[in-house]
Amino acid sequence: MVNPTERGRVPFRVAITAVVIFVAGPTLAHFGIVPPLVGFGLFVLGGAIGLLNTIAGVVTIVRGARGRGIATIIISDIPGMLLIVATVHGGGPPPINDISTDLSDPPAFAQDPANSGRDMSYPEGFKEIVRQAYPDLKPLRVAGSPDEVFARVGKVAADMPAWKTTALNGSARTLEGTATSELFRFQDDFVIRVRAEGAGSIVDMRSKSRDGKGDLGANANRIRGFFAAFGSH
Numbered sequence: 001m002v003n004p005t006e007r008g009r010v011p012f013r014v015a016i017t018a019v020v021i022f023v024a025g026p027t028l029a030h031f032g033i034v035p036p037l038v039g040f041g042l043f044v045l046g047g048a049i050g051l052l053n054t055i056a057g058v059v060t061i062v063r064g065a066r067g068r069g070i071a072t073i074i075i076s077d078i079p080g081m082l083l084i085v086a087t088v089h090g091g092g093p094p095p096i097n098d099i100s101t102d103l104s105d106p107p108a109f110a111q112d113p114a115n116s117g118r119d120m121s122y123p124e125g126f127k128e129i130v131r132q133a134y135p136d137l138k139p140l141r142v143a144g145s146p147d148e149v150f151a152r153v154g155k156v157a158a159d160m161p162a163w164k165t166t167a168l169n170g171s172a173r174t175l176e177g178t179a180t181s182e183l184f185r186f187q188d189d190f191v192i193r194v195r196a197e198g199a200g201s202i203v204d205m206r207s208k209s210r211d212g213k214g215d216l217g218a219n220a221n222r223i224r225g226f227f228a229a230f231g232s233h
Helices: 009-030 036-062 066-090 126-133 146-159 218-232
Strands: 098-100 140-142 163-169 174-180 187-197 200-209
Touching: 009 036, 009 066, 036 066, 098 126, 098 218, 140 218, 146 163, 146 174, 146 187, 146 200, 146 218, 187 218, 200 218
Parallel strands: none
Antiparallel strands: 098 200, 140 200, 163 174, 174 187, 187 200
């Protein structure tokens, strides 16, 4: 016969473990101890373990260890529910990781900023997806000569949080840089291009993730954020 004090001990320990893994993932990634994808994987793993372990908490209650069962459910739900919230929040964007405002002639990177041998050409299969998923992402048409506008682009980019300019080409009027996410420290590369259009200028931007197949909408939001900041500058 199982000692009542032993009932539910394993599920309770699993709940604690789930929380530790869930918290360790982003913490280790944030401080550069593990790569961002590894940290994100631990985050998801901890949440998944928590969700599954709530069932064990219910079983523990049924077996008579009500207090420990309730504690197991509550603790397990911390990573489990947070994972659900994160999934719902990021579940809308399509699973692509390279967004451009100009799909007929996407701004080009001079080279792979990560020096990892990646193909930096724009994926042909992404173009129609971007048209359908992000109809609001259009080239920005502004008054002013291309040189004036490009100078403004540099100033606004320098003020964007967590952005680092890595390359400036004054003759081509392109600015390249890297944006680092706050929690997991994912790095995304972007390029902004200014060209003449009539009496004014046209600004295009492309943002591409280094990791993962999807970006949870981060690249599109980065473009929106820059255009909004540029418009208010």
